[in-house]
Amino acid sequence: MSGLIANTLSVQGLTHSYGGAAAVDEVSFTVPAGEIAALLGPSGCGKSTVLRAIAGLVSPRSGSIMLGDADLGHLPARERGIGMVFQNYALFPHLTVAENIAYPLACQHVGRTERRERVTEMLELVRLADYAKRLPRELSGGQQQRVAVARALAPSPSLLLLDEPFGALDRALRFDLQVEMLRLQKTLGITTLIVTHDQEEAQSLASSLVLMNKGRIEQIDTPMAVYDRPQTLFVNRFIGQANQFEAIVETLETNATILRLRSGEALSLPRRLDFVTGAAVVATCRPEHVSLVDAPAANALAATVGVSVPLGPSLVHDLILANGGELRASQARGPETLVPAAGSTVFASIDTARCHVFPAPGTPSA
Numbered sequence: 001m002s003g004l005i006a007n008t009l010s011v012q013g014l015t016h017s018y019g020g021a022a023a024v025d026e027v028s029f030t031v032p033a034g035e036i037a038a039l040l041g042p043s044g045c046g047k048s049t050v051l052r053a054i055a056g057l058v059s060p061r062s063g064s065i066m067l068g069d070a071d072l073g074h075l076p077a078r079e080r081g082i083g084m085v086f087q088n089y090a091l092f093p094h095l096t097v098a099e100n101i102a103y104p105l106a107c108q109h110v111g112r113t114e115r116r117e118r119v120t121e122m123l124e125l126v127r128l129a130d131y132a133k134r135l136p137r138e139l140s141g142g143q144q145q146r147v148a149v150a151r152a153l154a155p156s157p158s159l160l161l162l163d164e165p166f167g168a169l170d171r172a173l174r175f176d177l178q179v180e181m182l183r184l185q186k187t188l189g190i191t192t193l194i195v196t197h198d199q200e201e202a203q204s205l206a207s208s209l210v211l212m213n214k215g216r217i218e219q220i221d222t223p224m225a226v227y228d229r230p231q232t233l234f235v236n237r238f239i240g241q242a243n244q245f246e247a248i249v250e251t252l253e254t255n256a257t258i259l260r261l262r263s264g265e266a267l268s269l270p271r272r273l274d275f276v277t278g279a280a281v282v283a284t285c286r287p288e289h290v291s292l293v294d295a296p297a298a299n300a301l302a303a304t305v306g307v308s309v310p311l312g313p314s315l316v317h318d319l320i321l322a323n324g325g326e327l328r329a330s331q332a333r334g335p336e337t338l339v340p341a342a343g344s345t346v347f348a349s350i351d352t353a354r355c356h357v358f359p360a361p362g363t364p365s366a
């Protein structure tokens, strides 16, 4: 496609409330020109409200939304040059595939010949050239969504907004369409913002994740950084899996910190944490940073095997700690890997260099 100039999307201090309660509070982020960012967070955290404000479908109480040099806040929705794709496709049921794609062009009074050329180009782009004359109900869910994408792209928008675009599709099809979407986005180089509550989808599509919770931003980072270096307990628990231990900071040394777990055992971390002695904290570790050993050792917690489940290339163990708490461990699985019997006693060795420690929720610094 020619003529597309990618623009940076910049959202600053966006705040909105429906009635009294704040739905979005001082949200700021940028999506660099030509990149994909994902707005990610649990249901009700305000993702769709941010998207609707950018699209011009709600008027935020305050904040600015810029696309390149254009202040979108002063433009009506139809003049913002934004393509949108929703979860429910929203195709016109009585129009053919070609007519659906041509519709926004007709609204813009694009001439018949140019319209036809553009529809052909879009159908080829989403690989549906043979389906032009079909009605939406004669297509699969995945094909309907590709038509919705083609229709959004037909008027050459400067920004593409996707709201849970693959939410209605099954897992395998979702993956196919995500790959397809990445190919399209790379081909067109269009600045794209996708809203999803599916962390895998966000991680596979976006170069940057904007993590939201209760109307606020918790962290903005690359998918790898939010997984490896979560800044809050919420992010740590929302992205991937995390075992959690309530603990007190017992000793702070130059290059080590000893945490006393609620269960009475100690964990020694090979770095000095930025807490005071006696602080209530929550330590977390990913299942892949817990390994099973058969003898007591430093940073190894006595446990009983609840169940061990092979999940593709991994063997996942659900362990029960001496104090009744649960702990999940995950190890790479080979043909020779022994599966421990349920009820057997093991020691769960925690890689404390990979643990994260956060203020306990409810403490003054949390």
Ligand SMILES: Nc1ncnc2c1ncn2[C@@H]1O[C@H](COP(=O)(O)OP(=O)(O)OP(=O)(O)O)[C@@H](O)[C@H]1O
Pocket: 018, 019, 023, 041, 042, 043, 044, 045, 046, 047, 048, 049, 050, 197
């Ligand atoms: N039209 C509305 N009127 C009143 N409250 C609303 C309206 N739309 C959303 N809300 C409220 O605003 C908050 C944020 O909603 P929003 O739809 O932006 O969240 P979301 O993160 O997109 O959720 P989901 O993933 O479930 O779609 C929620 O508490 C929701 O109940």
